[in-house]
Amino acid sequence: MVNVTINGKPISVQEGSTILQAANAAGIVVPTLCYAKELNEIGACRVCVVEVEGLDRLATACNTPVADGMVIHTDSPRARKARRANVQLILSQHDCLCPTCVRSGNCALQELSNDLNILEVPFKSEINKGHWDRTVPLIRNESKCIKCMRCIQTCDKIQSLGIWDLAGTGGRTTVDVSHNRVIKEADCTFCGQCITRCPVGALQERDDTQKVFAALENPDVITVVQVAPAVRSAWAEYAGVTHEFATPKRMAAALRRLGFDYVFDTNFTADLTIMEEGSEFVDRFTNRENYLWPMFTSCCPGWVRFLKSQYPELTPNLSTAKSPQQMFGALAKSFFAEKLGVDPHKIFCVSVMPCTAKKAECELPTMKDACGDPDVDVVITTREFTRMLRARSIFPGALPEEDFDSPLGTGTGAAVIFGATGGVMDAALRSAYYLVTGKNPPADAFKAVRGMKGWKEATFNVPGAGDVRVAVTSGLGNTRRLIEAMKRGEVEYDFVEVMACPGGCAGGGGQPITEGYELAEERNDVLWRLDRESKLRFSHENPDVQALYAQYLEKPLGHKSHHLLHTDHCAWTMPQKVK
């Protein structure tokens, strides 16, 4: 322990602590901006500067370790002046048209500037508009970027892809796609993790809400919406209601208020995915020699993009099952259109996803299996969904609980956990066990794959099939480590679940942003609770899925399934082009 004095208050802290940690421990707030705990402690913005007695210059609280006897003033006139001036310098190059900014009201710079009572900037305004291809799912607004470098660190340290880097030198240094590439040429997975860590409006998803509003307003169009499992863990965070209040049924009501003709649930096709992918796994497992091992899950489009650009030779290891989103789209424009007796071209299929990569997935040339149109027309993120609710003055706190529509609106507990890391594996094992043994295992038999650890592994014995070695990873940096270890022969698995975002879809790049907090774990808990509270916890017990097979698909891996629910991952290359 070392003893320091902060603002006259003597405190004792762990050796190696930073001034910021010491101040926080003493309940003293030091304003920060570029700082992101354990990710970006680089002292770039110079907002957290403090005065340390005996030093000729100010020190940054975020990355200066305390020393015994240090006397620190976090709020001295000198520190205050520098902090204020640095924020004004940042503002001089920031496009301060806040009312039209996607992050207005949820912006670290706005809040800081307000907190410091900055009402004018004495410097010349130098806004650089920059250039960006606004057709991709990931949008960068140069004029908003404050060069905090969090995006660079996120992609380097968490996702191991290095899409972002500093570009140029000197006063014109900025952040851009690394190696002088443009985003379309880069191997970006569009996971959106950089967006959720951006303190300002420099990074955002491509806003597709106007396309959805246009469809909702068009009387000739039948609007069908699906909503992904993880969305229900976060959709009402902005509204200040509890998770317990913000039930899936209230979310269904919200979607209905927006004017969707049919409010369905991706949980339905999550259960269907388990039927197809689980059967595929059992098939591969019992005909081992015909396949490459391990089998990878294929429901996360960020992961699929990662694999296809980083390890294209492993593409055949992916399950051929489409993601639940794409299965849903294919069924909406085939089975459901037939059921309604309408021309499938009239159906406008919208997905609400916790994910930005889903926007790229639905645009894949291989995802037009039902009627020739894209199976899913528009993907909006959870954030866009909440913006739509705000735009229509729909308040989650005032909504009643309503059911999803039938038949594509039912899901089991095994489906809802698709949004949590380990959930797909857990659900798949529950049904695979049943498929092999004809009996249900206890629903919590596969607990070992749950939890926030970035790389989990377990072996389960399935009577009649033998030991199944599984691994679950989330975050592409963890994924790369797993694959490298696999390639070196250090680990061997039969089935691997990969989610590009840390913590799985609950921590997805399309989820709401709360500056300074990673909420993936809390949202995971919501999903696991919903599973526990479900009456049905096995995908194969979903009655609507059973009916779908009976009426339409016949059987898992059957002819129709093959056409609608499976895909050829090798039919396109990264960056996204048809082969």
Next chain:
Amino acid sequence: MSRLVIKAADGQRVADGLYGDLERRLASAPPGLCPVDLALSFVTVCQAQSCGKCVPCRVGLGQLANLLRDLLDGKASMCTLDLIEQTAATIYDSADCAIGYDAARMVLSNLKAYRTDYIEHAAKRRCLGSFQAPVPCRELCPADVDVPGYIALIAEGRYADAVRLIRKDNPFPVACGYICEHPCESKCRRNLLDDAVNIRGLKRYAVDNAGKVPVPACAPATGKTVAVIGGGPSGLTAAYFLALMGHKVTVFERRKKLGGMLRYGIPAYRFPRELLDRDIEAILSTGIEVRYECNVGTDVAFEDLVKEYDCVYISAGAHTGSKARIEGEDLKGVISAVELLKGIGDGEYPDFTGKTVAVIGGGNVAMDATRTSVRLGASKVYCVYRRRQVDMTALPEEVEGAIAEGAELLTLKAPVRIEGDAEGKAAALWVKPQLSGLLDESGRPSPVNADLPEERIPVDLVIVAVGQKIETAIFEKAGLPVTKGALAAMATGQIFANGKIFAGGDCATNPATAIRAVAGGKVAAANIDNYLGYHHEIGVDVEIPAARAESKPRRGRINTSERLAGERKQDFTCIEIGMTEEGALTEASRCLRCDHYGCGALKGGRINKW
């Protein structure tokens, strides 16, 4: 009114001080900066120097700056590029004095050298520049040695840990503590404040005070075998790391002892042999086998090594002295510096007592030969060089040391022939006086014959020190490619794509520094490991002290000192006196910790494993 007044001496003092600061700042600029941005900054400074009389300089430089700014701001096109070039040409052609026309010359040469960068800005509104040296010392060390890391350890008195940290990248900490040319210091950010940190001096302090530091344990044996041809710094570095990775290494050394040029090139007064032996002992403690006095090509066939071993690393060095190519070079009494130093490496000290010696050359080897001749008892030693003293490639401290020890520089004298006596022995060196001429592309003046008669310098011995060559014959015979006299290895050290033969050090680079040779060995070790199908990582479990918050006032650099010239020239004992503890700790505190401050914080100031 007075007819004349005395000019004030210090009217410019502050301005000159700032120019000095700027000069140091420019000299230590990191590589990779945007050349267009730099051109704009230069032009702006040049314009500030304009007297304002002439149009091209007063107005033209300002307009040039505007155009460059447009280019940087993405408001220009390819036409702007043409206009920049034309305007600069006009200023060059028509400015009245050098303030204007030399500014334009700088812009034109910048434009010529970096045209791709200019085009990228004009056509794509993008910049190819990138800040490439977050931690300049580590970046400029060919072997990537963690300089801020070991300086921080020295500051805490953890000298053994400093040695362990250095060995992670370079198994020759002692050698480099004494004789490294320290490229790490050239762009040290401390130059901005006052002067580079004395990195090499600090390293010497660490190795002098670390005691015996054991090497880490080797990885489990892989059963793979590697033959290393030549036991110099490159070969032993590769051998060391490969042994740590668990491979079985055999070094084939032609001479009686290991060390290569560290023993057979560098005189003991610069690097005492017993200290070299400390590095070698540590390296060999990893279990490397050495076949001494085994000449590949005669004692064992190169092709057999290729057949018998899983991998071969050629690090044969450059051990043949180049000829001065003048008449009389075959006379008795004419020797090459390489031969002289080679003999001394095995302890064979010739006696030059009473003799007059002329050393031909201006590089470090020429200085080694000069100062060695002084120590061998020569009554007079001349160092004959065709350019000026400032043009010598030898380190300035080497040249000054030689002068202090009584050697005389004969500069601007081009050797033309050696005159022999009746017995066929060298009797005199004839030289042609030179005039410093036009600058060549590197900015060094080329000497030209002066309108003066040849001069005769009576001598007993002539030592030729004009470079070294590589013996490539046996490798060429085996079908290995040779370019510009050196083995043509790729940047990975590999000779052929996916082949089992690697090469590095002087034999692949032509004569270079010890640390470049070490780097070659390190790179080869990593790639040989991969070639053999492994991915062993080399790291070290030394925790680096966190950068402390402390003031860094401007302060003088602490240098090592030398024994008195009159005393040191009598013997081959080490001439350098290392830092005191007080000096070392003060010098270590000068380090600005670029691994923590500045871009190092973002880009990672440290490579923990390779």
